[in-house]
Amino acid sequence: MAVVRCAAVRLCPLAGRAVTFVSAAHSRRTVGLSARRGYVFTTTGSNLQFRLDERTAHSSLDLFKKDTGVIYRILGLDPSKVQDNPERFRDWAVVFGDEKIGGGRHYWEVTVRKSQEFRLGVAEASMSRDDCVGTDSSSWVFGYAQRKWFAMTSNKIVPVMLVGKPDRVGILLDYEAGLLGLVDVENPRIIHNFKAKFNAPLCPAFGLWDGELLTHSGLEEPEGLK
DSSP: OOOOEEEEEEEETTTTEEEEEEEOSOOOOOOOGGGOOOOEEEOOOSOOOOOBOGGGOOTTEEEETTTTEEEEOSSOOOGGGSOOOTTSOSSSOEEEBSEEEOSSEEEEEEEOTTOSSEEEEEEETTOOTTSOTTSSTTEEEEEEETTEEEEEETTEEEEEOOOSOOSEEEEEEETTTTEEEEEETTTTEEEEEEEOOOOSOEEEEEEESSSEEEEEOSOOOOGGGO
16 A cells, blocks of 8 residues: 655645645656756757756656656655755746756747646746746746736736637747747747846746646747747
8 A cells, every 4th residue: 555645735826726745656767866967058049959857847747758748746756755956846846948048049839738737938047946936036937827827927927818728839038138928839929028137047947737748949930030
């Protein structure tokens, strides 16, 4: 008989519901220190490619499809059973991409159709692992919860007027221009954008409390956005 123990309970700030992570008999891919990837530092603007970084993934998240996808497991691992790493998010279901972006113009897409509660965007690579993306001044995200889109940074939420929920969305980052945009991939246009002053290396950032997300990088920026 598996022993199930409560590991952590945190409140998702927008959805207003408790998220409980528990340990159970559950298989998770473990990666030895020698096999782990370090961040790749990117300053150019062409065809950014990244995978999700297992070192940063909260214990409720599993990576799949060669670390391009992430799935939320409500029966996650007890954090004490996950390999200790100072880069891992401890309280929130967050994972970073394995790129540090210090300049340039970059574009990637995310398939979101299998999740009803998530956040997508960028965060400073040095962001506190005790915070959630969107709640501090070092992260900028677009999210979906309670069937509504929003933009969030510094714990401030701005509704995004997007009708329905597409299967896939794009993220456009222009580091020097201080632009982060949510992109309609069917009819390429920026739906909503942040204007910020980026002063530190950024990583693609993802929060997930339901279902799964699949990332698509190495893409050309759609012509309609240039």
